[in-house]
Amino acid sequence: MLRPGLEGVPVTQSAICDIDGNQGELNYRGYPIAELAAKSSFLETTFLLIWGELPSASQLRDFEEAIQMHRRLSFRVRDMMKCFPASGHPMDALQSSAASLGLFYSRRAIDDPEYIYDAVVRLIAKIPTMVAAFQLIRKGEDPIRPRDDLPYSANFLYMLTEKEPDPLAARVFDRCLILHAEHSLNASTFSARVTASTLTDPYAVIASAVGTLAGPLHGGANEDVIAMLEEINSPDKAKAYLERAITKKTKIMGFGHREYKVKDPRATLLQSFAEDLFARFGTDEMYNVAKAVENEASPLLGPKGIYPNVDFYSGLVYRKLGIPRDLFTPIFAISRVAGWLAHWREQLSANRIFRPTQIYTGAKTRTWVALDERAKN
Numbered sequence: 001m002l003r004p005g006l007e008g009v010p011v012t013q014s015a016i017c018d019i020d021g022n023q024g025e026l027n028y029r030g031y032p033i034a035e036l037a038a039k040s041s042f043l044e045t046t047f048l049l050i051w052g053e054l055p056s057a058s059q060l061r062d063f064e065e066a067i068q069m070h071r072r073l074s075f076r077v078r079d080m081m082k083c084f085p086a087s088g089h090p091m092d093a094l095q096s097s098a099a100s101l102g103l104f105y106s107r108r109a110i111d112d113p114e115y116i117y118d119a120v121v122r123l124i125a126k127i128p129t130m131v132a133a134f135q136l137i138r139k140g141e142d143p144i145r146p147r148d149d150l151p152y153s154a155n156f157l158y159m160l161t162e163k164e165p166d167p168l169a170a171r172v173f174d175r176c177l178i179l180h181a182e183h184s185l186n187a188s189t190f191s192a193r194v195t196a197s198t199l200t201d202p203y204a205v206i207a208s209a210v211g212t213l214a215g216p217l218h219g220g221a222n223e224d225v226i227a228m229l230e231e232i233n234s235p236d237k238a239k240a241y242l243e244r245a246i247t248k249k250t251k252i253m254g255f256g257h258r259e260y261k262v263k264d265p266r267a268t269l270l271q272s273f274a275e276d277l278f279a280r281f282g283t284d285e286m287y288n289v290a291k292a293v294e295n296e297a298s299p300l301l302g303p304k305g306i307y308p309n310v311d312f313y314s315g316l317v318y319r320k321l322g323i324p325r326d327l328f329t330p331i332f333a334i335s336r337v338a339g340w341l342a343h344w345r346e347q348l349s350a351n352r353i354f355r356p357t358q359i360y361t362g363a364k365t366r367t368w369v370a371l372d373e374r375a376k377n
């Protein structure tokens with residue numbers, strides 16, 4: 001039986017992430033997301049996702065130090081990025097730069113634990129540097145070097161804005177990375193697992209997942225949410241906008257999820273992070289529009305199980321942190337690389353190459369027609 005979008009079809013076993021879409025619950029390796037966001041750091045959560053257990057103090061220190069040592073980009077990668085068109089989307093720049101790492105590091109050692117650890121460290125360390133580097137390069141500036149004295153998230157914001165971030169901004173950003181780090185077998189993670197199943201190198205696995213995340217039905221929706229809020233522009237116009245969109249069968253960006261039939265727990269947390277930032281740095285008028293959209297959508301879309309997803313409030317948080325809109329999805333990728341790498345390892349531990357089947361609907365065997373005998377048009 002054909003199942004479009006593979007809805008409800010299990011294609012692997014996994015011990016990484018558990019979602020209860022009716023209760024609005026999300027756990028990484030058994031730990032509730034809200035607890036991780038409150039108590040953990042992004043790098044500690046990354047370790048947990050990839051190796052299955054919380055690190056000891058010395059394991060975490062070693063992991064953090066290794067990542068700090070590998071944050072810089074080779075001048076060759078930076079020079080390559082300088083050749084990218086400044087008008088290109090940063091997700092395309094990231095996909096190309098991530099794939100280029102495969103040129104620098106051997107691809108034939110994916111059963112060697114040392115190679116796996118090094119690849120994890122390199123990808124977690126270098127992806128943020130790539131995102132920040134492209135941002136400066138496209139403005140005609142030289143990328144700035146990572147600062148060894150700054151932790152992971154603070155260093156990323158520093159590389160992006162050239163200013164040391166406020167501690168609250170850095171902590172909120174780190175918590176956002178925790179929330180986006182993993183979400184079971186969504187499109188980009190499935191893409192990562194399919195690519196991993198061919199036994200190619202981890203850089204190709206991540207590049208393939210980045211390409212999949214870029215689409216507006218997946219990670220790219222966070223950019224479209226801000227565009228939608230700006231188009232609505234005022235809370236009192238939210239209801240009419242929604243009614244028009246529903247009549248025209250246009251999707252409301254940042255709403256709906258294949259797994260959740262209630263409000264995405266990450267949306268609830270992101271909304272509270274946005275409020276923390278607004279309390280400290282001043283509000284954003286688009287937040288009132290967003291709240292009006294959520295309220296007005298509840299009677300219209302709620303009965304179909306369509307509520308805000310992770311992308312609905314994340315853009316408002318990033319906007320308040322001064323991050324340009326087209327970097328929202330690359331930031332999602334900075335975080336999700338943790339989940340993709342966890343799935344890469346899990347796929348390799350019990351690998352069988354993905355090769356689904358199809359229901360053929362094309363022509364049966366046909367008779368060849370020579371070029372000069374074909375109908376002219």
Ligand code: ACO
Nearest residue numbers: 217218219221250251252253254255256257258306309311
């Ligand atoms: N706005 C309005 N109606 C919606 C929405 C929405 N955002 N999402 C789903 N629906 C409706 C559909 O129109 C459809 O209605 P119908 O049965 O009357 O035709 C029904 O709900 C089922 O929709 P599908 O698109 O088939 O649901 P699916 O599970 O395939 O899609 C998806 C999930 C892609 C997330 C969808 O809800 C959507 O396009 N949302 C908007 C884009 C978005 O926010 N994406 C980010 C998702 S989170 C992430 O990937 C990180």
